[in-house]
Amino acid sequence: MTGDLLGAVTAPPARVRVQLPLPLPEPYDYKVPGDMALVPGSYVEVPLGPRRLFGVVWGDGDAQGGVEERRLRPVLRHIDLPPMPDVGRRFIEWVAAYTMAPVGAVLRMAVSVSAALEDPRALTAYMRAGDDLPDGLRLTPARRRILDLLSDGPPRLAADLAAEAGCGPAVVRGLAEAGVLATVPMLALPRFPRPDPDANPKPLSGAQRLAADDLAGKAAAGGYSATLLDGVTGSGKTEVYFEAVAAALRAGRQALVLLPEIALSAQWLDRFADRFGVRPAEWHSDMAPPLRRHTWRAVARGEARVIVGARSALFLPYPDLGLIVVDEEHEAAFKQEDGVIYHARDMAVARAHLGRIPIVLASATPSLETLVNAETGRYARIDLPSRHGGASMPDVTLIDLRRKEQAPPARQWLSPVLREALSQTMLAGEQGMLFLNRRGYAPLTLCRGCGHRLQCPNCTAWLVEHRLSRRLQCHHCGYQARSPDACPQCEAEGSFVACGPGVERVAEEVATLFPDARVALMTSDTLAGPRAMREVIEQVKAGAIDLLIGTQVMAKGHHFPLLTLVGVVDADLGLSGGDLRAAERTFQLLHQVAGRAGREERPGRVLLQTHMPEHPVMQSLAAHDRDSFLAIESEQRRQLEMPPFGRLAAIIVSGEDEQAVDAAAAALGRRAPREREDLTILGPAPAPLAVLRGRFRRRLLLKGPKGVALQPILHDWLSVVDVPASVRVQVDIDPYSFL
DNA sequence: AGCACGCCGACT
DNA sequence: GTCGGCGTGCTC
Numbered sequence: 001m002t003g004d005l006l007g008a009v010t011a012p013p014a015r016v017r018v019q020l021p022l023p024l025p026e027p028y029d030y031k032v033p034g035d036m037a038l039v040p041g042s043y044v045e046v047p048l049g050p051r052r053l054f055g056v057v058w059g060d061g062d063a064q065g066g067v068e069e070r071r072l073r074p075v076l077r078h079i080d081l082p083p084m085p086d087v088g089r090r091f092i093e094w095v096a097a098y099t100m101a102p103v104g105a106v107l108r109m110a111v112s113v114s115a116a117l118e119d120p121r122a123l124t125a126y127m128r129a130g131d132d133l134p135d136g137l138r139l140t141p142a143r144r145r146i147l148d149l150l151s152d153g154p155p156r157l158a159a160d161l162a163a164e165a166g167c168g169p170a171v172v173r174g175l176a177e178a179g180v181l182a183t184v185p186m187l188a189l190p191r192f193p194r195p196d197p198d199a200n201p202k203p204l205s206g207a208q209r210l211a212a213d214d215l216a217g218k219a220a221a222g223g224y225s226a227t228l229l230d231g232v233t234g235s236g237k238t239e240v241y242f243e244a245v246a247a248a249l250r251a252g253r254q255a256l257v258l259l260p261e262i263a264l265s266a267q268w269l270d271r272f273a274d275r276f277g278v279r280p281a282e283w284h285s286d287m288a289p290p291l292r293r294h295t296w297r298a299v300a301r302g303e304a305r306v307i308v309g310a311r312s313a314l315f316l317p318y319p320d321l322g323l324i325v326v327d328e329e330h331e332a333a334f335k336q337e338d339g340v341i342y343h344a345r346d347m348a349v350a351r352a353h354l355g356r357i358p359i360v361l362a363s364a365t366p367s368l369e370t371l372v373n374a375e376t377g378r379y380a381r382i383d384l385p386s387r388h389g390g391a392s393m394p395d396v397t398l399i400d401l402r403r404k405e406q407a408p409p410a411r412q413w414l415s416p417v418l419r420e421a422l423s424q425t426m427l428a429g430e431q432g433m434l435f436l437n438r439r440g441y442a443p444l445t446l447c448r449g450c451g452h453r454l455q456c457p458n459c460t461a462w463l464v465e466h467r468l469s470r471r472l473q474c475h476h477c478g479y480q481a482r483s484p485d486a487c488p489q490c491e492a493e494g495s496f497v498a499c500g501p502g503v504e505r506v507a508e509e510v511a512t513l514f515p516d517a518r519v520a521l522m523t524s525d526t527l528a529g530p531r532a533m534r535e536v537i538e539q540v541k542a543g544a545i546d547l548l549i550g551t552q553v554m555a556k557g558h559h560f561p562l563l564t565l566v567g568v569v570d571a572d573l574g575l576s577g578g579d580l581r582a583a584e585r586t587f588q589l590l591h592q593v594a595g596r597a598g599r600e601e602r603p604g605r606v607l608l609q610t611h612m613p614e615h616p617v618m619q620s621l622a623a624h625d626r627d628s629f630l631a632i633e634s635e636q637r638r639q640l641e642m643p644p645f646g647r648l649a650a651i652i653v654s655g656e657d658e659q660a661v662d663a664a665a666a667a668l669g670r671r672a673p674r675e676r677e678d679l680t681i682l683g684p685a686p687a688p689l690a691v692l693r694g695r696f697r698r699r700l701l702l703k704g705p706k707g708v709a710l711q712p713i714l715h716d717w718l719s720v721v722d723v724p725a726s727v728r729v730q731v732d733i734d735p736y737s738f739l
Numbered sequence: 740a741g742c743a744c745g746c747c748g749a750c751t
Numbered sequence: 752g753t754c755g756g757c758g759t760g761c762t763c
Contacts (some may be wrong), residue, residue, distance in 0.1 A: 051741070
């Protein structure tokens with residue numbers, strides 16, 4: 001104002017580049033109101049067309065090359081939060097460049113709840129509206145469970161109720177709409193008390209102490225380092241990296257622990273609380289939006305000091321991250337397969353590098369990638385021996401299903417040897433476990449009359465019969481249907497035959513073999529919530545269960561002291577399919593499952609049913625020789641120049657119009673950079689799931705030597721091919737799943 | 740990612 | 752004659 005009166009030259013209105021959480025090709029410029037003090041990283045609200053959006057100031061506006069002044073619209077609001085630190089923005093840009101995603105698409109993950117920046121709002125909790133139920137209320141089983149949960153206890157969040165009852169949050173809202181439940185604002189949002197690094201330190205073995213001191217020293221000193229913490233289950237990896245977390249806390253910095261499946265880690269949270277006095281901040285995708293927002297802000301403000309979460313926790317706006325731990329670093333769950341396709345473990349290493357902080361990769365069965373990095377010296381390595389001396393692994397026996405006397409009877413799946421072992425185990429008052437990584441009753445249902453196979457209408461996949469829920473399910477898209485009475489093709493009634501086993505079918509066989517055994521089924525279908533999981537675990541520990549039957553959710557680290565026998569119903573499952581990492585993954589999974597048998601004083605044994613006992617995976621498991629398996633696997637990859645000895649990228653072309661997809665894939669194939677001798681191009685070929693969720697899919701694969709960055713090659717390649725908007729082209733750098 | 744604009748089929 | 756399908760393009 002005074003400037004005008006004095007005739008002074010008024011500075012042109014300041015202009016900033018704002019990155020919006022949208023897949024735009026570049027940030028947009030906005031005009032800064034005179035009284036607004038913005039810095040790079042400031043969170044702002046800006047207009048975009050008719051909408052108001054949150055964004056992040058990415059730098060100064062571009063007065064020369066950018067849009068003309070008169071088109072600029074003003075920043076509406078400066079959000080009252082500490083700005084996103086420089087390293088956070090550089091990380092987002094790095095991930096965008098690496099994964100070939102727009103920066104805005106990566107930013108979208110970082111402000112992952114769309115309303116992350118909105119002012120805090122109370123959570124909505126639900127409680128019983130009264131004791132009586134209205135007439136005509138349909139009391140479905142899910143509704144019944146919700147009401148039971150609320151019959152005793154305080155009002156609860158819809159997401160928590162849904163998780164415990166094993167249904168969707170819509171059921172809770174439906175009950176509220178029906179007037180059965182009332183909503184109340186829940187004022188007690190979790191506060192994030194500071195974990196105390198000295199609350200309850202655990203006694204450590206000599207080897208643990210050395211490892212812990214090493215990692216704690218790195219965390220205290222800061223600076224980039226990557227360390228593989230390699231130790232079998234029961235070697236005390238968690239206690240060791242807890243000391244690194246403690247050191248980061250003492251240094252006044254935040255720590256992040258990435259776990260593959262936060263939902264299954266109630267035990268982990270208990271151990272953390274025991275060590276540090278309070279629970280850490282949790283971050284995962286099925287948190288209620290208000291809780292996500294609350295947690296996000298607590299991280300941004302630096303109030304949350306230790307965050308444990310699934311892969312998306314990597315993108316939280318840490319103002320002062322001082323340590324990253326990736327536990328179970330070999331887990332495929334770290335690979336995000338939709339939207340921005342990335343591997344959280346690899347991105348975490350990049351984040352540590354950018355932030356100049358240490359990262360710890362922990363595993364009992366490290367990935368080949370990580371092992372090779374440790375061997376070449378890129379990563380430091382700490383080997384943690386078992387606390388129980390050398391013999392931590394149980395006795396592993398292979399059952400050769402090709403031999404007549406070892407094969408199970410027709411339409412049954414447990415061999416005589418395994419049956420006998422189960423029987424002995426239970427007679428001895430010990431517990432057994434049967435592992436089959438296949439949900440449902442049977443993976444394939446066909447008509448005896450005409451041979452028709454029940455297939456998903458949206459995917460190239462058979463429908464899996466689930467007898468417990470009396471439904472057919474597609475495990476790829478979630479399609480469900482009631483089992484038909486008659487064959488849809490030949491209309492014969494009652495002509496269906498179940499082919500192959502799922503865990504439900506194994507449970508049926510067990511019920512006829514051991515009618516008196518107390519059996520628990522552990523699959524993602526039966527363990528819908530953390531409560532269900534905890535209940536089964538308690539029952540097993542209390543000895544109220546004789547036999548556990550389940551899929552990989554059962555394989556995760558639970559300590560069952562009475563469990564001495566593990567039977568793997570089909571050890572070969574997962575080896576077929578031509579997946580690059582099939583053998584590696586099968587080894588990791590079976591190793592983990594085998595580790596469930598025999599803890600503490602009781603020796604355990606493992607029986608693996610297989611059709612290929614000579615396979616390196618089986619041989620290594622039987623001989624307790626991880627290194628020989630890795631050597632064979634590593635040599636094969638080296639010869640094929642496959643990762644980690646070469647680089648791989650997949651191009652996935654998909655769309656609802658098969659011809660358009662084929663045409664686009666063919667066009668990409670024609671323009672492939674075939675002139676370069678160091679590159680190999682495969683495809684286009686139908687993706688293994690040629691139709692997924694109603695979309696046709698074709699794949700191309702680009703392989704190059706280790707030293708060559710594939711992104712610029714892909715960029716040039718894709719830029720010369722015109723693809724109609726109805727066809728989507730995705731790039732998957734370092735593909736894991738070949739689906 | 741939204742949302743509008745814009746050209747071709749089945750209805751009040 | 753309109754209502755509405757979603758293909759293409761824009762948003763600082």
